[in-house]
Amino acid sequence: MISVTIIEPSFIIRQGLVSSLSGFRDIEIHKVYDEFDNIEVIIKKIDTDIAILNPSSIDQISLAKLIEKDSEFFSKRIVLFTNFPVGLDLESAVRAVFSYHQSEADIVKGMNKLVAELNTTEEPKEEVLSKREQDILRLIALGKTQKEIADELFISTHTVVSHRKNITRKLGIKTVSGLTVYAILNNLISMGELQ
Amino acid sequence: MIFSKNQKMVDVIHTDFHLLKITDRFGIKLGFGDKTVLSVCLEYGINPDFFVEILNVFHDKNYFPRENLKSFSANTIIDYLEITHRYYLKDKLPEIEGLIGVLVDKCSDENKGHYKLILEFFHDYRHEMKDHIKREDEVVFPYAREIEKAYNNDNVSDSLLKRMREYSIEDYYKEHEDIEEKLFDLKNIIMKYLPEPENSRLCYDVLNELFMLEKDMNDHSRMEDTVMVPKIIDMERSISGNKNAKE
Ligand SMILES: [Fe+2]
Ligand SMILES: [Fe+2]
Numbered sequence: 158m159i160s161v162t163i164i165e166p167s168f169i170i171r172q173g174l175v176s177s178l179s180g181f182r183d184i185e186i187h188k189v190y191d192e193f194d195n196i197e198v199i200i201k202k203i204d205t206d207i208a209i210l211n212p213s214s215i216d217q218i219s220l221a222k223l224i225e226k227d228s229e230f231f232s233k234r235i236v237l238f239t240n241f242p243v244g245l246d247l248e249s250a251v252r253a254v255f256s257y258h259q260s261e262a263d264i265v266k267g268m269n270k271l272v273a274e275l276n277t278t279e280e281p282k283e284e285v286l287s288k289r290e291q292d293i294l295r296l297i298a299l300g301k302t303q304k305e306i307a308d309e310l311f312i313s314t315h316t317v318v319s320h321r322k323n324i325t326r327k328l329g330i331k332t333v334s335g336l337t338v339y340a341i342l343n344n345l346i347s348m349g350e351l352q
Numbered sequence: 353m354i355f356s357k358n359q360k361m362v363d364v365i366h367t368d369f370h371l372l373k374i375t376d377r378f379g380i381k382l383g384f385g386d387k388t389v390l391s392v393c394l395e396y397g398i399n400p401d402f403f404v405e406i407l408n409v410f411h412d413k414n415y416f417p418r419e420n421l422k423s424f425s426a427n428t429i430i431d432y433l434e435i436t437h438r439y440y441l442k443d444k445l446p447e448i449e450g451l452i453g454v455l456v457d458k459c460s461d462e463n464k465g466h467y468k469l470i471l472e473f474f475h476d477y478r479h480e481m482k483d484h485i486k487r488e489d490e491v492v493f494p495y496a497r498e499i500e501k502a503y504n505n506d507n508v509s510d511s512l513l514k515r516m517r518e519y520s521i522e523d524y525y526k527e528h529e530d531i532e533e534k535l536f537d538l539k540n541i542i543m544k545y546l547p548e549p550e551n552s553r554l555c556y557d558v559l560n561e562l563f564m565l566e567k568d569m570n571d572h573s574r575m576e577d578t579v580m581v582p583k584i585i586d587m588e589r590s591i592s593g594n595k596n597a598k599e
Pocket of ligand 2: 488
């Protein structure tokens with residue numbers, strides 16, 4: 158299953174995207190935005206595998222700036238859906254480009270390819286936390302900050318953050334207090350330790 | 353299906369009984385008879401066009417006519433957000449906490465400790481929601497109303513300009529927390545990780561309530577983020593633009 162954000166100002170196109178993508182078994186639409194006023198903030202909030210964006214609604218310069226700021230993010234996660242041909246620069250800066258004028262077969266083929274690429278990174282059904290992840294979860298539940306956890310385990314805060322993301326993805330629990338409940342239920346920490 | 357104000361209220365509810373939550377929130381009592389949505393609204397002093405849009409947004413998750421919603425006054429929009437806040441604080445959150453309390457009471461001693469964890473989790477969540485809502489009710493909404501007033505009267509005080517500089521609606525938008533996250537966690541904890549309940553029926557009731565509340569809050573936050581915020585931003589811009597032009 159891959160998760161998708163849709164950012165498209167036109168009502169008709171947005172509805173079209175939502176209803177055609179809902180037809181894909183492995184695609185799950187997470188959030189739908191219809192605005193561009195706050196595109197920078199919206200982009201920061203994207204937590205899905207890909208985001209489908211209409212480039213004609215942002216001016217070229219702001220778009221270029223956004224890409225420059227986080228080129229890795231754009232090349233991995235941003236998929237353009239556009240009415241007009243986009244330049245080669247833009248095309249190579251993003252994950253994929255679809256156009257209004259493509260046939261159904263082409264779009265389905267392209268989307269399936271994307272799903273296949275992204276799905277390979279996903280783990281098998283039963284999600285088990287690694288020993289390291291359990292250690293980190295323990296420390297999160299005890300209320301330690303990222304910095305403290307990094308120091309205690311002699312790893313970078315960056316590594317802590319990426320472990321934390323994996324824990325959340327595996328368990329389906331996002332908040333610290335949710336993770337704490339999980340840790341107690343699974344005897345990773347005891348009630349006594351929580352003071 | 354998109355509802356219109358000329359339909360009978362009772363037919364609307366037949367189509368989607370979840371909309372009783374909306375009628376209830378607006379203070380509309382049962383006993384509609386054959387009255388249309390329009391006449392019920394007039395009777396209760398509710399803006400019928402706004403009410404119908406709210407019904408439609410709630411009914412169809414793909415329907416969200418942002419521009420049309422933005423065309424209502426900030427006062428109307430905020431009035432609705434405020435009654436929704438009261439619905440969460442006074443009705444839904446205590447109700448669900450009570451339900452989880454019953455669930456804990458009916459647990460065997462062996463499970464009780466574990467189920468108490470979710471009761472505490474929800475209890476804390478209710479208090480966080482209280483703070484979240486308090487901030488919106490007491491700081492953000494009054495500010496937004498004042499911006500609209502200044503915009504309509506084309507008269508902005510220096511103190512309002514100062515507030516705008518110190519804490520504009522964009523600042524609110526940036527720090528606006530995702531209030532549904534914890535509900536999401538709680539659902540997963542109940543479905544995946546708690547020991548099997550002795551009383552499944554009660555557990556389903558709790559889950560059902562959590563799913564509905566999450567959806568409701570999703571709509572609510574969307575209204576705050578994508579209708580109220582851009583509307584106020586437009587007015588803020590126009591106010592400070594005018595002010596600069598005058599000077
Ligand atoms: Fe709110
Ligand atoms: Fe809020």
